[in-house]
Amino acid sequence: EYICCSSSTNITEYICCSSSTNITEYICCSSRTKMRDGKNLPLHFTWQLSGQTVKGNSLSVIIYFYMCAILHQATSQVCLYNYTISSEQTIVVTQNASVCLLCSETSRNQWTISSVRYTPTLASYILDVPSPQTTLNSVLVKCTSTIKSTAFIVIPVYPPVVTYVNEATTLSLICSSVISASGLVVIEQMWLDPNGKKVSEFSNYDMQFVNRSSAGVYTCVTKFMSNSSAEATVNASTQVVVNYLTKIVPLQADTYVIQGLSVQLKCAFEGLPVPAITWSFSEGNSLPSMSTIGVNLNVTVLTLMDLTGGNTGIYTCSVSNVVGNSAASTQLFVQVPPSPPYGLNAFAVDNSSISLEGTNDFNGYSSLVFVVISYSVDRYPKDGISVLTLSLNTSICRLHCLPTLSGLHPYSNYSINVSLTNAVGLTSDSSNIVVTTLSLRPTFPLITRIVSITVNQLRVTWMPPFINSSTTAPVVSWTVIYSCASIINPNCSSGVIPSIPFFNTSHLLSGLVNDTNYTIAVTGINSGGVGDFSIPAVGLTTVDIPPPPENFTLMYSLQAGSTYLSASWSETIPRNGIITGYSVYCNTSTNQSYPELVIGQNTPTIRSVVNAETLNVSFNFNLTWFTQYSCFVTANTSAGEGSPSRIATTMTGEGVPSFSRLVFISSILGFPTYLMVNWSVPMPRNGIITYYTVYCNISDSQAYPEQVIGPNVPTIRSVVNGTTLATTLTGLIPFTQYSCYVTANTSVGEGSLSNIST
DSSP: OOOBOOTTOOTTTOOOOOTTOOTTTOOOBOTTOBOTTSOBOOOOOOEEEEEEEEEETTEEEEEEEEEESSOOOOOGGGOSEEEEEOSSEEEEOOTTOEEEEEESOGGGOOEEETTEEESSOOSEEEEEOOOOOTTOOOOOEESSSSGGGEEEEEEEEOOOEEEEEETTSOEEEEOOOOOOOTTOEEEEEEEEOTTSOEEESSSEEEESSOOGGGOEEEEEEEEEEOTTSOEEEEEEEEEEEEEEEEEEOOOOOOEEEETTSOEEEEEEEEEESOOEEEEEOGGGOOOOSSEEEEEETTEEEEEEOSOOGGGOEEEEEEEEOSSOEEEEEEEEEEEOOOOOOEEEEEEEEOSSOEEEEEEBOOOSSSOEEEEEEEEEESSOGGGOOEEEEEEEEESSBOSTTSOEEOSOOTTOEEEEEEEEEETTSOEEEOOOEEEEOOOOOOOOOEEEEEEEEETTEEEEEEEOOOOOTTTOOOOOEEEEEEEEOOSSOTTOOOEEEEEEETTOOEEEEOSOOSSOEEEEEEEEEETTEEEEEOOOEEEEOOOOOOOOOEEEEEEEEEETTEEEEEEEEEOOSSOSSOOOEEEEEEEEEEESSOGGGOOOTTSOSEEEEEETTOOEEEEOSSOOTTEEEEEEEEEEETTEEOOOOOOEEEEOOOOOOOOOOOOEEEEETTEEEEEEEEOOOOSSOOSOOOEEEEEEEEEEESSOGGGOOOTTSOOEEEEEETTOOEEEEOSOOTTEEEEEEEEEEOSSOBOOOOOOBO
């Protein structure tokens, strides 16, 4: 709209800026300036514009001071604002609006900006209000030299308001009222989004679901109209900041670093407002002293230097803002030497090898790859230090993962050290242990003598073996073993006599079986174990009387009308020697026929001897019928007769009874036809008497001699109960001689006749 001064401007034609004017800040207008209303007015003027920002409450304003040097009066229709400067006053205008100023003191219509005056003087001054520039200095505008003709031109500035809102919530934007000058009317308001797109035709704008893309500068545009129908626009902006929850990108996986080195643990994050960042160590421990924390954009870095085993643990990155917080952790393993084996000892030792065991429960966070065993022997210093290396491929070494040392000297002390190396080359050593290899076992002793002491004892004597003290430990004890295999005494058994003191070279074996060959051997024992056995030697125990025969039984038998006893028994065990024969002893233990003959079972009255091969016997030594016999048997060796067996008892059978004795016949006075017959019990009875029979006949008769028929032709027979020893005969002939006898009867039959009584 204006032709402004340039380097080619004819200074005589234009009134331009002074020589000190910064041409980039001021506009110099020519007389041919075309005004906005299209009218070509002859104006000759120049002005300087300056401003100053003043803050008060929530509103910032810029005060602009205009100095006009020459001004031709213009009509009021060209300006949004029309003011007459008649006193000291402040004029509030909107940006980008035109202002017409009229000086009330027409006699001295000179315009002054600060201390600079410009002529010729004019009564009025037309200016356009530019957009606020906060870098301008304050300028005082005067239309005369008096203080009351001073005007302050004030342009309100609405600085951007910062609105904070959390993501996923609702936001309402409200356009603040704009300070209006006298006669201004709001004709339109709207909201523009950060891209300049109209999003609301009202003074309020509601966002229902705020997300991160909703952030930016939202502008409330307000249009004004004056009473002169001139328009102006004021913009008020709001910076919307969307706060969103912090989020951590998953940290790196477990990290392994060798001790002494450094490591950086990185934690990427996001969030608005920018979250606060903290790092923490395992279980609330303080971060290592050799550590730093840095932040670069959205990544925080924890640097750990000069790492030690104590730096192993879980490191946690935590971020938080007003919306929330997040955390993520990573495990750091500082690789250190493995723990040395503990509980190191030899679990198996012989005279040429040592098997070690020990436990390693920490590999330094790296698998074990080598085990090295160093060992030396005191007895052979020239051997020096030997080293045995074994490759491993294990996470930890438990118990029997250690190798066996072989090819060692017997009976020697070995100093042993074990070291473990893991995959990163770090090594640890155990404490030294001393292990003694076993000695060689003793060689065999020599049995020099075996003597029978008693029937069940043998004393064995031996000579110790030769001992090489450089390889073989002394004998600490002896062991004697013995065995027997006797047909004569099958009950003999073997035995072991351990722990005989080393200073004894003889031992008495007891509890042996007599008359038996024993095979005996001796061995020595030292720290190397059980030595060789001696050449076996044989000793014979002496003979003893045999024990009682077993299973003795006794049985009665009747053979060819005779009374027999049969006895049997088992072989004597042990025999205690060679059995030369057996003796059977019997006696009567009770006798119903002759109780006066019983003399007791311990006083045998019958003895039968049989040879050693016979285990039974039958005999009849005038045995008595119906008699109880008690018997036992003994065995005999060259040492004498043994103890009796158990007593067996049996009863002989019944026979016919013997004749009755002492038969008496007598008459009964007053009874001429009666005779009384008495008798005694037959001896022996040979059984149970069931009844008696009385036989009589007439042996002499004075009345009837012709009837005498002899004593052996009985004419009278009377049977009497076996428990009765008398009977009365009746119906006899008076004064007649009778001859009588008696017989006894058992279940076997009738016995012999008694004596004849007359």
